[in-house]
Amino acid sequence: MRILAAMSGGVDSAVAAARAVEAGHDVVGVHLALSRAGGTLRTGSRGCCTIEDAMDARRAADRLGIPFYVWDFSERFRDDVIEDFVAEYRAGRTPNPCMRCNEKIKFAALLERALELGFDAVCTGHYATLVATPDGPELHRASDQAKDQSYVLGVLTADQLAHTYFPLGATPSKALVRAEAAERGLTVAQKPDSHDICFIPDGDTRGWLAERVGAERGEILDRSGAVVGTHEGAHAFTVGQRRGLSIGVPAADGKPRFVLEVRPVSNTVVVGPKDALATAEISGERFTWAGRAPASAAFACDVQIRAHADPVPARAELAGGTLTVRPESPFDGVAPGQTAVLYDGTRVLGQFTIDRTVSAAPVPA
C-alpha cells in the first residue's frame, strides 16, 4: 500500500512510520505545520508543531530513507481547531481541541489530500488498534491501557477508519516503543511525551484564553445564589474544577468546593460540594459512529466522559436526533463541551459532544 505517515517529531510517529516501512509499504513522511506564528515555538518538546519538531521529524524520515515533506495546514487548524476552542470557552463550555484536530485536520484535511495524491491510508503513532471485519474496520483500545488513545480517536467515522493505519496499537508498552526507536537509531528515542495543548506555547491556558476571550471580573455564587467571591474571568473555570477559585473563606461545612456551572452571559461561576457534581444523564446532537451504526436505537455500552476517566456502564438511547446516555451510577462532574465516547468492551462505538447534563443531586434547600 501507499502510506502517508504523519510525523509529529515525536517518538511514536517515528516508530509508526518505521514499522510501516518494515511492513513493506511504500511510505512517505509528512509533517503538519499547524502554526505559523513564531511566538508559538515551544521549547522542551512540549508541542507537536514547533520548528524543532519539524526538524526531528525530518531527521527520522532521513534515517528511515523515506521522502519527507512539510505541509502547511495552519489556516485550517486556526479555523477549525483554535477558533472553535475560543468560541466554546466564550460559550462557557469546555472543548477538547485534540479531538477537533483529529476530526478536522489529521483524519480529514490531511487524509483527503493524501487520498487525492493516490495514497491508500494515513499512518499515525496513536495507541489504538483496528480490527478488520466484513463490515469494515473496528476501532479498539490499545494493548497498553496506560497509553491508550482510542478516546481521542472516537470522532473517526467508518470512511476515515477505512483509510487509517495505527502500527503501535498492539505494542504492550511505550517502553518497548522507545527501545525500538533507540535500536533503529532514531534520535527522538528519549524525547519526552508531549502533553498540554499544542498551540498554547507556555502551557498557560488561562492566560492564553484571557487574551482572546477577554477576562472580566465576575461573581462566584453558591447554589443558593449567595455571592461567595469574585473571579477574574469565567473562561478560567470548568465544571468539576476545584483549584483556583481563591475564595479565601471556607464553605460552611469546611469541605472543598467545586465548580458546578459556568454561566457566560452573566459571567458568573456557581460552586458547591462534590456531591452536587453527580450527573445522572448527558445528551447531545453532535454524534458520529466509529464504523457501523448501532443496530437498535437503545443499547448498553460503557461511556467515557473525559480522556482520563474510567469508562462506566450505561444505557444509550437515540431518539429524534438526540443521543442520551444514562450511567448505571452517576458520573462525577461532567463539563458540557467535552466528548463522551461510547465503548462496547474494547471497541469504540462512537461519540458525541455533551451539550446538556442532568444533575443526580437534588438542589438543596
Place this chain on the structure above:
RNA sequence: UCCGCCGUGGUGUAAUGGCAGCACGACAGCCUUUGGAGCUGUGAGGUCUAGGUUCGAAUCCUGGCGGCGGAG
C-alpha cells in the same frame, strides 16, 4: 450605662495549666497529547493588648481595646 459571651495562620475552628492541632484556601511536585479530578508535599500563627499569678499561661486574675447578644 449595666449584665453576659467572645477575641488563636488568609478563613473557620481545636487545645480550659504542660510540644498550638485539624479543615478549607494558597503554593509546589506527581499524574496526563483537552479542561478538570486525584495523590504527595510545603510554607505561614508564640494565641487582640498591657500587666499579674505560676517551674510553666491560648488556658487562671486585673485593666484596656474590639466584636456579638441582652437589659428601657
